[in-house]
Amino acid sequence: xxxxxxxxxxxxxxxxxxxxxxxxxxxxxxxxxxxxxxxxxxxxxxxxxxxxxxxxxxxxxxxxxxxxxxxxxxxxxxxxxxxxxxxxxxxxxxxxxxxxxxxxxxxxxxxxxxxxxxxxx
Numbered sequence: 029x030x031x032x033x034x035x036x037x038x039x040x041x042x043x044x045x046x047x048x049x050x051x052x053x054x055x056x057x058x059x060x061x062x063x064x065x066x067x068x069x070x071x072x073x074x075x076x077x078x079x080x081x082x083x084x085x086x087x088x089x090x091x092x093x094x095x096x097x098x099x100x101x102x103x104x105x106x107x108x109x110x111x112x113x114x115x116x117x118x119x120x121x122x123x124x125x126x127x128x129x130x131x132x133x134x135x136x137x138x139x140x141x142x143x144x145x146x147x148x149x
Contacts, residue, residue, distance in 0.1 A: 057116060058099040059092065059098075060082075060092050060097055060112050060113065060114055062089065062090040062092055063112075065111075066110065068109045068111070069084050070108060072108065073090070073103040077102060078102065081093055081096045090111065092112070104142075105143070122140060122143050
């Protein structure tokens with residue numbers, strides 16, 4: 029059992045080293061972004077992020093670190109000023125996909141639900 033634990037630990041270290049040895053890391057493009065012009069620095073959306081990514085920066089506006097954002101969009105659905113959106117997914121794109129009858133992913137149905145909740149405010 030100890031030998032197996034050591035092997036698993038060594039494998040985990042090897043995987044971590046492949047990431048840490050890189051000068052740059054590319055992250056996924058679907059992340060939440062903040063429009064500082066619309067931001068009122070509310071805290072509702074900060075509290076709902078399951079990854080604790082959004083913060084209020086020194087200028088007093090919302091800031092989302094793109095490398096840490098998982099792109100779930102929960103913060104955007106809770107932002108009362110609609111200052112937070114998911115990059116590459118506008119409201120119109122999501123609704124057009126829903127209305128087309130194409131339901132290729134579970135994520136789309138989730139986003140339509142989130143969008144409907146957001147618009148209902």
